[in-house]
Amino acid sequence: MLVAKVFVVLVCAATTVKAIAKLEEVFAWKQVTFTWPSAETEKIAKEEGDYEPKNNLPLGLARWKDKLFVTVPRWKSGVAATLGYVSLNEPINKTAAITPYPDWKAHILPKNDSKPDPNTLVSIFRVAVDKCDRLWAMDTGLADILGNPKQVLPPSIAIFDLNTDKLIRRYTIKSDWVSEDAFFANIEVDVKGDRCDEAFAYLPNLGSYELVVYSFQEDDSWRFKHNFFHFDPLKGDFNVSGVNFQWSDGIFSIALGPEEPNGYRTAYFHALASLNEFSVNTEVLQNQTLAADPHNYHLFKLEGSKGENSQTASSVFDQQSNVLFVSQQNKDGVACWNPKKPLNPQNVPLIIEDHEKLVFINDLKIDADRNLWILSDKLSHFLYRELSPEEVNYRILKIKVDDAIEGSICKV
Structure with missing residues (x-):
C-alpha cells in the first residue's frame, strides 16, 4: 500500500514538473x-x-x-x-x-x-x-x-x-442594471462563423449575480438571472500563498466550446467562490425572449465539481483539443478538463503548478497559434498586504496547449 502511494505521488510530481519545465516566462516585472x-x-x-x-x-x-x-x-x-x-x-x-x-x-x-x-x-x-x-x-x-x-x-x-x-x-450598460453591487470584470466574445456583424459579448456581473448579453448587430443587450450565477457560501474562503481572505464573487468567467453546425456553442461558466462548473448553450443566451422567461431554469446545466480548493478566476477553451483550462487560485496552478469525460475531481487534474511564478493567476488566454498565455500578479498580496518592489511581482508566461495536456487525462 505504501509503495503504491509513493508511486502515485511520484507520477503526479513528474507530470507537474514536466509542465513547469515547458513554461516560458515571457515578461516579468517588479x-x-x-x-x-x-x-x-x-x-x-x-x-x-x-x-x-x-x-x-x-x-x-x-x-x-x-x-x-x-x-x-x-x-x-x-x-x-x-x-x-x-x-x-x-x-x-x-x-x-x-x-x-x-x-x-x-x-x-x-x-x-x-x-x-x-x-x-x-x-x-x-x-x-x-x-x-x-x-x-x-x-x-x-x-x-x-x-x-x-x-x-x-x-x-x-x-x-x-x-x-x-x-x-x-x-x-443600461443604467437600471448597474446597482450598487454590480461589477463587470470580464468579457467573452462569440462570433458566428465568418459573419463579423453576428457577434455577441457575454458580460458576467459578479456582484449582482447576473449575465448580460450584448448583440453587436442589434446594438442592444439583455440580461439573464439564474441561481447558478450565485456564489457558494461555503466556498468563499481562500488561501493564496499564505494570504487568507473571503470573497463572495458570483459568475466570473465564461469559456466557449467548439462551434456546432448550427452556429451555437456550449458556454461553460462558474462563480469564483464555488467549486462547480456549469454550462448553457449559446442558443439560449442569444435569445432575448428566453432571458425574460421565468421558466428558463432547466436550460442551464450543472456539469460537476472540480474538487476541493479548486476555485477558479479565469478559464479558456481550446477548441482543437476540446479541453477547458481553469486557473486554480488556491493551488498556484492550472487544471484541465475534457468534456468528453464527466466533470469530477479525478477528471480535472492540476497540470501546471508553480508556487513562485503562478501566485494568483488572473487571466488565461489561447492565441491563434494555440499558445496558452498565463498572467499571474499576486493580487491577494496587492490587496491585503504589500508587494515588494525588490521582487518580481507580475509575470506573463506561455506554453503550447498540446504540451500542457501531454500525458494528462485531458488528452483524449
Missing part, C-alpha cells in the same frame, strides 16, 4: 513601466499623483499578432494607463514598458469638476480579441476602487478595430 512621451512627462505625472508605480497591477491579457495587450485596472490612484500592449517582436525585453492603447489621450482622467471625454478609458479588467481583428474591452468606468471610488463613466464596452486602432463603438 513594477510595470510605460512608454512615456518624455522623461519630463513621467516626472510631472509622478509629482501630480497621476503615476504611482506600485499601484499599477497588470490583470488581463490578450494577443493579436505581435501585440500582447495588458490591462491595468485602477484599483488605486496613480494608474498611468488602464490598457496597453507590449511587443512580441524578437528579441523580447522581459521588462518591456507598456505602450498605452490606442494612445495616451484615452487614459487621461478628468480633474476637479471637469467632464470626462466620452472616449476615455477608465478602468479595464479584461479584454478579448475576436476573429475579426477587433479588441473588446469591458470598462467598469470606476477609478480608485480601493481608495475614494469615483464613477467617472458608466460601465461600457469599448470595441476597437485593431487594423486601424480606431474606436468603432462604445456601448453603455
